Amino acid sequence: MSEETTQKVVYTPKDFKSDQEVRWCPGCGDHAILNSVQRAMSQLGIKKEKYAVISGIGCSSRFPYYMATYGFHGIHGRAAAISTGAKVANPGLSVWTITGDGDSLAIGGNHLIHVVRRNVDINLLLFNNRIYGLTKGQYSPTSVKGQITKTSPYGTVEPPFNPGELVIGAKGRFFARTIDSDIKLSVEIFQEAARHEGTSVVEILQNCVIYNNGAYADITAREYKEDRQIVLRDGEPMIFGKERDKGLMLDRENMKLRVVKIGENGITEKDILVHHSNENNPGLHMMLVNMSWPNYPVAVGIIRNVASPTYDMAVHAQIQKVKQSSPIKKMDDLLKSGNTWEVK
């Protein structure tokens, strides 16, 4: 690729908007996520032509059409596999996988766990609205138990997946959670996800105004969101609340997290757990992703961020290694290798 080509190294979010009309419902959380991604990409210092945005099927998967980058709209559930192929084929690309709770946790569950296990260097944005929107309102694998939808008119009877638990269980090295409307936090997380080498899964709690309105209202409403969310930041104590007077401690007797009030029962800031996203042991991270209101605040931010060799690099490194030692350098060598004989 010619370095001479005068490329803008600094972009504005507008540079990432395609000429296509955005067709999500007015008020859909996807609009905000699109803005966050465009903003994040414009600031990463990666050339525009290096981005490939790859999606599956669902409302969120229309995403690539609205981006001015290379884009590929795949089939249901397969975004992670298509992304794996693209990234391994061309490790120079910055691959962003756009998927939803139905796409990645139901029909594409197998690809999700394996892309995470292999640690392919992609950024996978999982839009979790706990509903099938594009097919007009059926329950998904993240719908809360008892949720009433068109295919569960009497409420679902099945327990949901927690995406973070699944990802960490599948040996995930990077898991973060954000909220569609929190553009500042989302931009920050997307950029960190892009910098992480390996599969970065970002769960975005996303509202569906039509079929699951208020899916996360109990934790996102302005009046109490500070009391019901905890923003995890590396090296900082796990403190939350409007008054920043609540924190998390590890109850060592039963190995559970406990919400405590600073200043009560002699508890000081020093007693509060400090967040280390790079801790290799997934135990505490698993507890953090599993926290749910009302027993706990819901954790947002980068929960886990552990360095580990990537699949795509390992594949290419192995090829280079074999190339160096093998006497077969081109096809003719292979054709004439081993047992051959001459007919004269």
Place this chain on the structure above:
Amino acid sequence: MNAYRTWWFLYAFNVLILKYIFMTKKEKPIELEDVVIRFSGDSGDGMQLTGTLFSNTAALLGNDIATFPDYPAEIRAPQGTVGGVSGFQVHFGHSRVKTPGDLTDVLVAMNPAALKANAKWLKHSATIIIDVDNFTPKNIRKAGYQDDPIKEEKLEDYNIIKAPVSSLTKEALKDMGLDMKSVLRSKNMFALGMIYWLFNRPLTFTEEFFKSKFKKKPEIIEANERVLKAGYYYAETIEALHTTYIVRPAKIEKGTYRNINGNTATAWGLIAASEKSGLQLFVGSYPITPATGILEELALRKDLGVITVQAEDEIAGITTSIGASFAGLLAATTTSGPGLALKSEALGLAVITELPLVVIDVQRGGPSTGLPTKTEQSDLMQVLFGRNGESPVAVVAASTPSNCFDYAFEAARLALEHMTPVVLMSDGYLANGSEPWKVPEMKDMPEIKPRIVPEGTQDYQPYKRDPETLARGWAIPGTPGLEHRIGGLEKDEITGNVSYDPLNHQEMTNIRAEKVKRIVNDIPELKPEGKAEGDVLLVGWGSTYGHLKSAQEELVKKGKKVGLAHFHYINPLPGNTADILKKFKKILVCELNMGQFANYLRMNFPQFEYHQLNKVQGLPFTVAEIKEAANNLLEE
């Protein structure tokens, strides 16, 4: 090593004594035109290896060969049962050998079940070597005989050699301190040694194989060599085998040759296409019988830059490949019928995104899991039509183990130059069968010109087409200025933006069909073999070629006006197909399914009447079956 020398001295001495006793002077060997041998035993008896070693020796001595491995789906099927019999048939000759042979001249039966499974395929007066140690009352009954298999099969007049293979193997290895399992595992080499003597073959190639295969296990090398020689000298010594045979090298074209099976040839064809197109090869695949050998071979070829991803399932196999194709590599996925069914939706995605992709279907008996290790040609309709929507793909079919190389190369060429998925059809018979192959030189292979859009191209539109082929341009992610979006939703005719416009969908459907049709201008015409006009035209496609060709030649030799039209290009069909079909009074479509290609021809050329010869037994045709069907038609 001292013990070994002592043993060897005693053994050689014994052999001399025995020779003296029997006074069997080695008679002048009898020359034969061609011979069919079938090695047959329990699936753990090593018959596949035995057959392969014999075939390699035959090939290295300049015989033409064709092989047919025939084994059960179970790795270790119940011992001693007919269902667990594993066979390897090799046909080698002084002239061109086109099939592994209908009937066998020599059968090696390591147990009664092996005899039971193969007795019906014996030539009259065939030689049968049995491991008499395994013909115990228990094994005889297990195979479904009463008490005397020879009598019950009416084989008394045959040349039956009752060799104590197991006990002589034990005897040969008794001082080596090996466990009984390892000892008995080398008994196949005893049988191989006997066959080498019978056909005047040297042991050197096989001994070299032991040395490279068991480099780090000298005791295994020694054990195998001892048993091989023991079998060889045993055959020399016994009276029953006083005649040996010679099959002289075949008169074949000059050049460098090697032995190759269909799966390896397929893998190599893809790598050759990668080199000729200048694109790295990416293969996303999931193991499935009988296609797995292609993935295994490609995984070895990192030295030639091949990227293999053993995906989590069949769908990921094809979708990782589609991702790699989007990213600009030569991408392929390999599978068999059940896997192709799982890949159908994704294959449609490659059709609508108009990306180059090679899909290899190594067919096996179906439906469902069917007969995993047996051959069949019953995926044709699935390959042609097994997708939602109007979803045309190009289809080519290999017809011999070695031309899997050519058609894999051709599938990649068509995919890259016409921007379309191409399905290459092979099957279990080609995949595992092997033959000598004149190795091509890469400089003689055609160039492949992928339709990559160069950097700096102004006004790139993803669905702008080459007016001649209708292939769209391929802009590779990473190229500045060519950013674009494609995907599974219907595309605007030029821009590739999502379009639900009714007339646009009609137009795009027409274009996708026309693009595949126009490949006809880029493929060779069909060349009929045998008679160019006459009474009966044999029609076939894929792996039935050798049997059809032999039948056609034998019928012509008998004065019959019979031709053969064998198809390698299935979609589109060669442009002159109708011209060839119309030159014969009768058309006989022979295929290993219930008439799928015949129906496809009916659909394309309804003006002709098609007779059919169909077989779905997990086995190839026999030449005799084809001749009989053609003769019946000639006499009608």
